[in-house]
Amino acid sequence: MGNMIKRKLKITSPEDAMTLGQKMFEQAVIENHRKYSTKNPRIKVSSAKAKSRRCQDWTAAKISDLIGLPWGKDQPIEPRGMGQTGVDIRLDREALAKFPHSVECKWNEKWDVPGAIRQAKANQMSGTQWLLVMTKNQEIRGQSEKVVILDAEVFFQLLALIPGERKGL
Known part of the structure; x- marks a missing residue:
């Protein structure tokens, strides 16, 4: 099953996996920032x-x-x-x-x-x-x-x- 995921995401090396993981993390951070900073700003x-x-x-x-x-x-x-x-x-x-x-x-x-x-x-x-x-x-x-x-x-x-x-x- 791991090979199937690697082929779908075109991961050929550990560096590709790190890059993909980093991109996913950055995207999640950006989405959370949008969700919590603009939609419902909290009062102090x-x-x-x-x-x-x-x-x-x-x-x-x-x-x-x-x-x-x-x-x-x-x-x-x-x-x-x-x-x-x-x-x-x-x-x-x-x-x-x-x-x-x-x-x-x-x-x-x-x-x-x-x-x-x-x-x-x-x-x-x-x-x-x-x-x-x-x-x-x-x-x-x-x-x-x-x-x-x-x-x-x-x-x-x-x-x-x-x-x-x-x-x-």
């Missing part, structure tokens, strides 16, 4: 963490505006550092009394909503409802739109708190 880890931090900061600021407590390091509302376990927005007792939600923030181009919900539920603190804030890059006006996902029952309970005859309008 530091850039990904910066995006997540911006989403957490935005969310903490919105919660702060809503309940009137300050946010930041060593404040009642504090975005959790990258790589730490638990909810993404740490709330002290006073903040939790005013905003009883365990917040998970995600800034990804490809959304894995079921996976993000599982993570939000896994990090949910007792006595709170899970809440998920998701965003991705937007080319429209240079802004990224944020989406909030929460349990449907919780959503309708919140709508019921709005005064008026026609709730939600």
Whole structure:
């Protein structure tokens, strides 16, 4: 069988085999370079963490505006550092009394909503409802739109708190 392969590829000496092997290797390297460098460029880890931090900061600021407590390091509302376990927005007792939600923030181009919900539920603190804030890059006006996902029952309970005859309008 080895002779048949040699005849098909016209390999007559060990040097021919080396040359052919080198050409195949170079071609594979070029194909892999094209595949990974132009089609799906990977974001640096530091850039990904910066995006997540911006989403957490935005969310903490919105919660702060809503309940009137300050946010930041060593404040009642504090975005959790990258790589730490638990909810993404740490709330002290006073903040939790005013905003009883365990917040998970995600800034990804490809959304894995079921996976993000599982993570939000896994990090949910007792006595709170899970809440998920998701965003991705937007080319429209240079802004990224944020989406909030929460349990449907919780959503309708919140709508019921709005005064008026026609709730939600």
